[in-house]
């Protein structure tokens with residue numbers, strides 16, 4: 001039997017369920033990042049009428065959906081194709097959605113997937129076989145400036161230039177252990193004191209391989225477009241780049257009239273389509289972080305589609 005607690009321990013499940021509970025009977029709820037299915041399982045358990053369409057880009061997740069019953073449909077797909085999946089399933093609006101971004105513990109823990117700087121594995125990092133790029137292409141073929149820009153933008157890495165120089169000098173880099181060692185040697189000693197020195201570089205390569213920020217912006221837009229009045233959307237992100245996209249999208253959708261304040265009557269006709277359910281991002285409690293340290297960077301934001 002598969003041990004699901006090892007595949008992935010879900011983050012902020014109680015908050016996800018509490019926020020989505022009011023919309024669970026309104027129609028289908030989408031779990032856009034099924035992973036080990038922890039959130040899906042909790043949503044199905046929260047209401048016996050809940051129905052979930054679960055999606056994951058990683059075909060490994062499919063096995064976790066087995067035996068969850070008829071109220072669950074699973075599709076191995078990228079959530080940026082959510083509109084096509086909904087059309088194929090003949091669903092024309094959704095009651096709710098949850099996006100729990102990033103990688104699963106399963107992806108991090110299986111060395112052969114190439115996500116881990118702790119294990120020797122191939123330079124892969126693709127979440128699913130559909131990704132057109134892998135880590136090997138980035139690490140061994142991109143030029144120095146493109147590498148440095150990627151580490152700076154997606155890893156918020158202060159030593160991006162030094163790391164890019166070291167990678168170009170060490171080519172060809174054979175695997176993740178070699179990449180982690182090259183990065184560790186490239187950064188100054190003081191940078192090795194705050195966590196693993198290759199953490200930011202690996203994060204940047206992973207985001208680039210899977211075009212994670214592009215997928216998030218597209219997937220979020222589709223989910224918001226398909227959300228029925230009163231429907232709810234919850235997003236959990238794990239770094240500031242993702243959280244910024246979510247925060248801005250929710251803020252722009254919840255802003256009504258954008259006319260200058262001195263205009264006597266509204267000329268723009270804009271009404272707020274979204275209602276913020278979380279003014280500030282929610283974070284996991286101390287107990288959850290103690291029990292599951294991987295939850296520590298989680299930031300949860302939620303909105304509802306206005307009923308007016």
Ligand SMILES: C[S@@+](CC[C@H](N)C(=O)[O-])C[C@H]1O[C@@H](n2cnc3c(N)ncnc32)[C@H](O)[C@@H]1O
Pocket residue numbers: 008009010011032033034035036037038039040055056057058061077078079080100101102103104105127215216
């Ligand atoms: C943090 S895990 C989700 C864990 C899940 N909520 C649970 O309770 O087990 C993130 C999952 O999202 C998937 N994923 C990431 N980007 C995706 C995308 N663009 N489309 C579909 N799935 C994606 C990953 O493959 C991974 O399995």
